[in-house]
Amino acid sequence: MDPKDQIVSLLKEADLYQKQGLLNEAKERYKKATDIIKNNAGIKNGQELIASIVKKVVELNQKINTINQATSKPAVSDKKQDLIKKLFASSGEKKDGRHDLEGAIALAKFGQFDRALEEFERLLDDETVRVAAAKNIVRCHLESESPEDAAQSFERWVGDDRFSTAQLDKIRFFIEGRFRKLGFERELYQHEETVSEEDIEDLEMVSDSNEAVDTPGTDHGVESQPVVLEDMELPEEDEFLDINSVGIQLQTGVQKGRMIELDVSFQTGNSINLIVSSKESTLLGELEKGTELTDMQFFSPIAILNGSGVVTAKTQIKSGPKEGDYSLDITILTT
């Protein structure tokens, strides 16, 4: 195609992508057009054209920055928060503590922490969901990056008659676990009672009653709290992403440079297993135990990552439907 036509076509595409909100795609087209202009000195008004493209790219960058910097979970209006609660509390129309708890959890999941905290605080009065509400208060503080507030909430509950010792122990255990994961060092204030001889009999009674509280399935037991709380778990940052497939580039042969995509059949941590068809002879020839793959692509459900890996095992499958194909273990080194 004539360079002029190419430029016109690229600029047209770029404008349209911009209108569609596909800002990165638009930017890429502008860049291609600029490259063509630079490589074709004969293009009339080339410098003016480049200047006008640069201006557009600057505007695009500003838009991209604004989008990237926008908070992902801003507070929304009360009306919309009510709707979130209504739509995402899955226990139907039954208006009970569990229903309210689910509504508050939904608010937290959508990042409406202030309102969620208000609702969880209110739910502390409800014996059936008290511990779950308390744990979610902690979680909201941690999600808002305020671990100190989480600690202070707990210390407030220690002097609160609504919580039994067993319940407080569970909550403390939960907070300490979270703090350890975050690397946040903070000792929680523990209410220590001085036990006198006269208290010994009472102590036994307290112990019995705590056991009853912990019995699964009781109406007010800690263990009978809805497990919905676990729904709120977010993946830990140090966990490996699930890799669905990988791209490996051929380094030799007539198809050198071709990227071959292979499905991951099994993954544990940073080790993945792939089945490679015996038909992929070029690729198989390149992949031996110990081969370092410096230019890999890892396709996860949320992102495509570039990285490297090393082949740690290569075995030919001896029986079954994949007989003759190869099973490869690859350890991911960097992404």
Added chain:
Amino acid sequence: MATFNFKKREIECKIVYYGPGRCGKTTNLEYIFKTYKKQIAGEMVSIDTEGDRTLFFDFLPMGLGKIKGCDVKVQLYTVPGQVQYSSTRKLVLKEVDGLVFVADSLEVRREKNMLSLKDLHENLKSYGASIFKVPLVMQYNKRDLEEEGIPLMPIERMDQDLNRQLKAPCFSASAIKGQGVPQTITECLKLTLLNLQRQLKWAK
């Protein structure tokens, strides 16, 4: 999962529009909201952000009236398409009864379509559901841009990329012009209600 009130003979189900960012999910709902006033049971709510990108979801309640002696209510949702809103997408997908996957026909969005479909597959799996079993309709959107000389993928290629295994009913569409939008939602409703009939036996 749909709710079926035996006493009132009322069924309520959830349909989610899924797909990559900027593929036209919200535009589909806007067209439905604009065009089917009689069936709309309330306001369309959009929670969006900078650049009109869906931030949490769009929500549109519909009432289809009596079908086989049962009052049928439908909630239409969209998910945020941008990659970073993964947890929100998963949340909106919970208990879905029917799906519309809106794919962007622009050639430059080919990879995004595939990633979004994989994301849908993974999210359904995490709820113990299968993409092969949930009623699903494919919509290949933005076909009108062909007239403007913008490179689009041929339908066959999109089918090969996205629908080879699923073999879901598919429709070409231009959501902005309303083309293909009614066909898509009608087919999805049909499949969803048939599936729910098998499970809940709601129809008389």
